[in-house]
Amino acid sequence: MSRDRLEIPDYNSLFSEERYVQQRANKKQFEAPCSEQDTAEALAYSKSAEYMQKNFDRKAVVINPHKACQPLGSVMAALGFEKTLPFVHGSQGCNSYFRSHLSRHFKEPTPAVSSSMTEDAAVFGGMNNLIDGLENSIALYKPEMIALCTTCMAEVIGDDLSSFIGNARIKGAITEDFPVAFCNTPSFVGSHITGYDSMLKGILSYLYERSGVQANPGSGEEAGEKLNVMLGFEPYTGNFAEIRKILEAFDTKYTLLGDHSGNYDSPATGEYEYYYGGTKLADVPLAANALGTLSLQKYTLKKTQDFISGTWNQQLTALSTPLGITGTDKLLDAVSELTGLPVPASLMEERGRVVDALTDSHPYLHGKRVALVGDPDLLIGLIGFCLEIGMEPVHIVCSNGDVDFNEVKFKDEAEALLASSPYGSEAALYIGNDLWHMRSLLINDPVDLAIGSSHLKFAAKDAGVPLVRVGFPILDRHHMHRYPIIGYQGTLNLLSLLVNTVLDELDRNNSGFNYDLVR
Secondary structure, rough: OOOOOOOOHHHHHOOOOOHHHHHHHHHHHHHOOOOHHHHHHHHHOOOOHHHHHHHHHHOOOOOOOOOHHHHHHHHHHHHEEOOEEEEOOOHHHHHHHHHHEEEEEOOOOOEEEEOOOOOHHHHHHHHHHHHHHHHHHHHHHHHEEEEEEEEEHHHOOOOOOOHHHHHHHHHHOOOOOOOOOOOOOOOOOOOOHHHHHHHHHHHHHHHHHOOOOOOOOOOOOOOOOEEEEEEOOOOOHHHHHHHHHHEEEEEOOOEEOOOOOOOOOOOOOOOOOOOOOOOOHHHHHHHOOEEEEEEOOOOOOHHHHHHHHOOOOOOEEEEOOOOHOOOOOHHHHHHHHHHOOOOHHHHHHHHHHHHHHHHHHHHHHHEEEEEEEHHHHHHHHHHHHHHHHOOOOEEEEEEEOOOOOOOEEEEHHHHHHHOHHHHOOOEEEOOOHHHHHHHHHHHOOOOOOEEEEEHHHHHHHHHHHOEEEEEEEEOOOOHHOOOOOHHHHHHHHHHHHHHHHHHHHHHHHOOHHHHOOOO
16 A cells, blocks of 8 residues: 555544544533533424424425425426426526436536526516527537526516517527426425426427427337337436337337436546436427327426327326336336337246245335335335335335326325325325424334435435435435336335435344344
8 A cells, every 4th residue: 555645534533633633612602602511402302202293393494395496396307308408497506406416416517508697687577698508609619409498587587588588599699499398496485306207298298399209109110019108207217228128129210208327327438428318309209109108207297298199199098106016017017018019038938037035035024114205206105015025115205206196186186095095004104294204203103114305315324224325315325326216127126225214224233043144
């Protein structure tokens, strides 16, 4: 080992050094802090049943909701299309948050620009910022399309995107034929899934309408069994690879509408590109002539699904995230029904191997009580998977769960799914609640496992509950997004995560005769 090795401590150990401990102690004289006893008493009270009641009675404040704002979702949707640059009409700070949050999850850069609105734009409107931004973006980053969304500031002052884009063309900042899709994504309503849906629908409708193509399902050059597939707000690049594997096993032609996996799983070649992969812009109008469309996030993609079944008059099958054996069976049945093709024998063989794996792990998962946090479609998949392997959902929080599909509310579907199995009998579903509510639930009614994103780890740690990281965002672990969680392979991956967490806890909490080598 080189003598010149740099010793760079992690910040956790760095700030435990005596100089920093003393520095914090010295600062307290200026802060009028509570005493250590007061702090300990407040912490203990926050874990009491009395505090839990007050926590659930609060109305005027939200603490750590499990959702992000609309423009974040719209940025992800824009990156699903070939050489498309996301453009956020708002402040640089907002755009930095979206880019940072996505980049920390995927561990990849997120190319996105903003109109850099400041105080003057808030008073006089952001048209000049937008026009200058469009001109500069095309000159610097050379996209083939710009996908424009709004933030709170632009929405509150009422900036008209359509008018501003038109003025940009009149002033010559962009040419008459340069594509600029757009959608309105106010951050004070909805969530990241709403923003994703708005942008995906905005891009599909814009490219279709400007093409002059008239939708005629099943009539295109590559007619027959061609299929459109939408994965939605998908935090797992591995799920794109898995759906491709499944569709190629069917030997069917397909178009993924919104494929951001290239941008978020790009190679290190020594040269950075702004754009990787994505749905080809020319393929979008042709998608109107496919035989049908399969949606894998029915609650997320409500506006887009209405556009496809309405304007395109296309057969649409909408599912929630297909997790587990039952969820994957529904996925394969949907592909078979839409294409008229039989389910391939290779996938049935894969199914059998995963069923065998589930049987192997069943003794360690059966009867385990779990808490779940996530987006609506992911939660439907997780609930179904837990029930089919004998795990018992107890606390389920969905901060953005006030959604419906075909007039069926997510809450009603989730509760019906839980009622369909004896393993769902203890479950309580909390719509619109946040992770501070979940903390009270975990402390006052403990479970064996918590399943959710990295944001859940603070509540889980306070309650002494192990966390299985699933969903978005996963900020404090690496490469989990590369492994699929849908399909039979995804079922095996989820199973491995769950059972090995249980086994880790057995090893951590036992010794002596109980600390065996073979489980």
